[in-house]
Amino acid sequence: MKGIVKELVRQTQQKVSEIYRHLHMYPELSFEEKETSAYITQILVDAGVPFRKNIGGYGIMARIEGKEKGRIIGLRADMDALFIQEANDIPFRSVNQHIMHACGHDAHTACLAGTTLILNQLRDKFDGIVLPIFQPGEEKHPGGARLMLEDGIFNEIKPELMIAQHTNMEIDSGKVTFGEGCVMASADEIHIVVKGKGGHGAMPHRINDTVLAASEIVVAVQQIVSRRRNPFIPAVITFGRLIADGATNIIPDKVTLAGTFRCMDNNERKRLKPLIRETIQHTAKACGCECEISIPEGYPAVTNDAFVTRKAANYAREILGSENVGEMERRMTSEDFGFFAETIPSTFYRLGVKGKNNPQCGEQHTDRFLIDESALITGVETFTYLALRFLQDKY
Structure with a gap:
């Protein structure tokens, strides 16, 4: 043959x-x-x-x-x-x-x-x-x-x-x-819109800092990988897009983020996805902001x-x-x-x-x-x- x-x-x-x-x-x-x-x-x-x-x-x-x-x-x-x-x-x-x-x-x-x-x-x-x-x-x-x-x-x-x-x-x-x-790995996209009351950067007490909230979200979700993930299963969360259309002294009303979640086990993936959503929501709320989250079902x-x-x-x-x-x-x-x-x-x-x-x-x-x-x-x-x-x- x-x-x-x-x-x-x-x-x-x-x-x-x-x-x-x-x-x-x-x-x-x-x-x-x-x-x-x-x-x-x-x-x-x-x-x-x-x-x-x-x-x-x-x-x-x-x-x-x-x-x-x-x-x-x-x-x-x-x-x-x-x-x-x-x-x-x-x-x-x-x-x-x-x-x-x-x-x-x-x-x-x-x-x-x-x-x-x-x-x-x-x-x-x-x-x-x-x-x-x-x-x-x-x-x-x-x-x-x-x-x-x-x-x-x-x-x-x-x-x-x-x-x-x-x-x-x-x-x-x-x-x-x-x-x-x-x-x-599996691949799931993460899309976030952080919403708040923008305004002058010199008066943060009068606004909800959407840029800070977005920054905190990027850092907070990394703790899911480091502290909530099974350490024997590889996983990665990466944000490659963050758009805050303000200026040096202007905090915008809205900031958008987009990233990817990868995992080498489909069961661990299903367990972590709700935690990602929960962490994003709570982090935004702690900064006095609201957020819209979309994590569509990606590739296994x-x-x-x-x-x-x-x-x-x-x-x-x-x-x-x-x-x-x-x-x-x-x-x-x-x-x-x-x-x-x-x-x-x-x-x-x-x-x-x-x-x-x-x-x-x-x-x-x-x-x-x-x-x-x-x-x-x-x-x-x-x-x-x-x-x-x-x-x-x-x-």
Whole structure:
């Protein structure tokens, strides 16, 4: 099986590169992936692969059926880009102003498209069903994964397990990493409006100092992380936006804040969120102010099923070699794949994209992010082989 996969990946390599470059050149923002979706569906039509489209927005789920009934495996890639002006001087540079694939979703989609084409060629050689899922809106709340699930993506057929891969600029091309348990944090936005009676800064006794209240709130919520959190569970609260539209001697009637709450355990997350709200309200009140608080339900933590992940790592060693499969670094960043992993045993692994062809390129979410295209070979090989081995496995 390894030899067949490697040969088909070699034959498909140019097509996958073409798909990647096209997607990189024509990126679209979250929930605006109309042309990207049309491009992928045309590839599926040309290959004779059945699919459903417009799931949770512009989402697509293809269906590749083997020769007999068997296991059902889901493979997921995200399609959306970011609001960034690309700085790379390359022939396939983004033509869409202030929109760029700066997180590798173009590579994810290209790898899954290539994997779909190969599995379709091999459908008379395996039992079971593979469901390639092309997801919109990973980068933007409420998350395309959530919307696809709410739109009934699995009402008719549901995978027994799901697999996703994500690029990583810190890992060399040709390598992948796996991790069991929680590998990425949950993410909840915190939006606050502090209200009071503004006025002259020289007469604080006649006003309610909204700026002081906002400052106290920023400090107070840090004590939730340091004193109220289970010390064995990582969590972060960060405020990146504080707008007090006053002057050197003017306290405004209103101050707005926005921040993020991250946690590596979904139960601890649920316990701490009410405490965050309570602390904000009491702190504002202690300063003589009122406040409006919005903490919308964000992304859950990404928790890899231990059994599935262990199997996947072993299969990856078979196709890539043990020296090219490592341990995944856990991060406080988030991913809406957590919605799938909450309901279906899953594994989310990292694909190395750092190579000789892009040594000066930047990290994810920067204007100079660019993958080493040789990583596409590894991505397709791994995705394809994992799907086939899980289909074969009778555990």
